[in-house]
Amino acid sequence: MTKPKHILLIIGGGIAAYKASELIRLIKKAGMTVRCVLTESGAQFVTPMTLAALSENEVHTTLWSLKDETEMGHIQLSREADLVVVCPATANLLAKMAGGIADDLATTLLLATDTQVMAVPAMNVRMWDHAATRRNISQLKNDGIIIMPPEEGDMACGEFGSGRLPEPEAVMTEIASLLGSPFLPVSGLPQSELGPNPLEGQPAFAPDQHRPLHGKHVLITAGPTREPIDPVRYIANRSSGRQGFAIAAAAAEAGAQVTLVAGPVHLATPAGVMRVDVETALEMEAAVEAALPANVAIMVAAVADWRADNRAEQKIKKKGEAPAPLKLTENPDILAGLAKHDRRPDLLIGFAAETEKIAEHARTKLAKKGCDWIVANDVSGDVMGGADNSVHIVTAEGNEIWERLPKPEVARRLVQKIIEEIS
Structure with a gap:
């Protein structure tokens, strides 16, 4: 008989702690066991008695329990x-984890564990956006901690933005994925809020290979960039971001620590993916730099080649005559820059959107950019925004053609090819 998986749940001090009760119920329902560690501040929001009753296990609250500490x-x-x-x-808990501080039971056991750790942040939007928190998140990712990013929405403090704890069903889905179990349905949120699931209807990796990218950091860019002309107008393209998001979902499902740098798109963040939202090419370049080092980088984003040289501070008014020609300046080439970077990823993959001579243009781009692979997709139809894709995988060894497939299937095949390449 297979031993049930065991979860150690550390509950920090925030209003979102009330959701821990429902998470415990879902863990038990999934056939797993759970033991809780409740911080001193967490006990201000939920009680040990509630957690003990739901988990059917003793709740641990202090490092100074004589019985427990006699047994270490x-x-x-x-x-x-x-x-x-x-x-x-x-x-506060993330800061202590990033700094290696061990001043209570929760932080001490986090420093003592060699088990995989997953953190689910929840805080005020200004705290989440603060440079110190972003720095701590980056450090924790580099340390191998899985970060499930918070959601955007209304908060208990009355503000709106990123920082909300994901619903318990979404957290349970990620737990099941990390442990190699099938994804659980996220029934607590309406589909209209979740957006399309990039992997809906697709088979998971086989049980004997459900974590083949465990311990690897995969960096992905997705979507378009917007280059402002004035406060209301911008230069952009038709990229939907769906292919990049599907690749991020497939990489996370394969066990990778995934950083997704996303241009302005309306897509749900795949479970287990660290998302960084940007708007311009310069912001995307900075976010990619901040996410390094990475084992694999997949540059799917359709980055604008040009931006306005002099962005108008006020809306440009129509005066009955043609305005002065728009002066443009070239944006940085993020892919080529990564190829020359002193922290170049071990496997660097670029995407090329083409409307003709797909393989020929891709091979030229492969040589020009200095990357390892070019995934060239034919965008002459409805690919930008559509559900399917047809691609050429161009490498130094040759050209592999994948006929029209659903974008999630393209993502899975690409991730499988990456696994074979770096294994």
Whole structure:
């Protein structure tokens, strides 16, 4: 009989702690066991008695339990779990984790564990956007911590923005994925809020290879960029971001730590993916730089080649005559820059949107950019915004053609090819 998976759930101090009760119920419903560590501040929002009743296990609250520490309880707690989940992970708790501080039971066992740790941040939007938090998140990612990004929405403090704890069903979906179980349905959120699932209807990786990218950092760009002309107008393109988001979902499903740098698109963040939203090419270049190092980089985004040289501070008014010609300046070539970077990813993949001579143009781009592969997609039809894609995988060894496929299937095949390349 297979031993059930065991979760160690660390509950930080924030209003979102109330969702831990529902998460415990879902963990139990999935046939897993769960033991809770409740921080001192977390106990201001939920009680040990509630968590004990739901988990059917003792709740641990202090490093100074004589019985537990006689048996080195914090070491035992940290080692017996198949996955350690910090939910909610407050800004304070994330800062301590990033700094290696161990001043209570939760932070001590986090420092003592060699088990995979997943953190689910929840905090005020200004705290989430603060440079210190972004720095801590980057450090934790580099340390191998899985970060499930917060959602955007109304908050208990009355503000709106990123920082909301994902719904328990979404957190449970990610837990199941990390442990190699099938995804659980996210039933608590309306589909209109979730957006399309990039992997809907697609088979998961086989059980014996469900984590083939575990320990690898995959950096992906997706979507268009917008280059402002004035406060209301911009230069952009028709990229929907769907292919890049599908690749991010497939890479996360394969166990990778995924950073997705996304241009302005209206798509749900795939489970287990760290998303960084940008608008311009310069912002995307900075976000890619901040995400390094990476084992694999997949540059799917359709970055604008040009931007306005002099952005107008006020809306340009129509005066009955043609305005002065728009002066443009060239944007940085993010892909070519990565190819020459001193922290160049081990595998660097570029995308090329073409309308004719697909393979010929892709091979020229491969040589010009200095990357390892070019994935050239034919955008002469409805690909930009459509559900399907037809691609050529161009490498130094040759050209592999994938006829028209759903974008999630293209994503899965590409991730499988990456796994074979770097394994």
